[in-house]
Amino acid sequence: MRTLILGSTSRYRRELLGRLGLPFEVAAPEVDETPRPGEPPAELARRLALAKAHDVAQRHPEAVVIGSDQVADLDGEPLGKPGDHGRATAQLRRMSGRTVIFQTAVAVVCRSSGLVQQDLAPVRVEFRRLSHEEIERYLQAERPYDCAGSAKSEGLGIALLDAIHSDDPTALVGLPLIRTCRMLRAAGLQVP
Template sequence: MKKIVLGSTSPFRKEILNKLKIHFICDKPNIDETALPNESALQLVERLAIEKAQAVAKHHDNALVIGSDQVALCDEHILGKPHTKENAIKQLMSFSGKRVTFYTGLCVLDSDSGKSHSLVEPFHVYFKTLSKADVARYVDAEMPLNCAGSFKSEGLGICLFEKLAGDDPNSLVGLPLIKLIHLFEKHGFHVLQAIEQRE
């Protein structure tokens, strides 16, 4: 049976993949994540997911390697990390009453054959009408200064939302499990069978 390698050192992606109860290891992909000229957000995340899987696959034989990348957009602008409290408050206030869309690029690559399958999964976050006082309280409480969009959906960020819309809530944290299972199956790997074999 092929080993599973998560091409990421994100503790959040690791936690999500643990839900599948399969054995896997993590490896850090070292790639240049700069966008290409005229590259759309969707093209960017799919390309980076593929390149991350390819970079990690070089170090592992007989493996299915997962590559993933995510970008968030509001009003067609890619959201960056705020780095300061002032920027976080300003960024969150700009989302008031609006929709932010997360696009997660996902790739599963067979390290032996080089064959890969990839896709982009969208997920939408609708923000409440926000007050500056509440936003400031949120930023003080969670300090989301290294999070694109200035919020953590898995934490108190949920207080800022009107609703969420998408096929898989795991997508919001960066690893859409429903689509991952589909990509595994394209490579002949079945999660429930793998669990049974381990037992």
């Protein structure tokens, strides 16, 4: 069986992939994640997921490599990881009472076999109207500064939401496992 490599430094993706019970390694992709001028969030997520998988696969041509990326899409504008409290506060204020599409892309590449697969798992998230106090309490409690959209639905961030609409529930956390499993089976891996 080929080595499976997750081309990501995300602990969330690592935890999700671990659910499948497959042995895997982790390698950090070296990809410039700067959006191109006018690039829609869905295209940005797709491009970065594929670039990450290709970058790691170039260094490990016999391996099956997973690349993934998520971009929060607010009316066609990409929202990245906030990085700090001030930007997280601003993001949550902007998303309050609005619907945000979390564009989560996944790609699976194996250079030696020629396999290249890619898919997008959009997740529509409806945020409640949030008061300044609610935003502040949430950010102090969870500090989601490394998450696109400044909220962790798998934690306390679920309290900020009215609804989540998705056909691949783990996509919102950062790796759409239903789609990933499909691609891993196409790569010849046995899942489960």
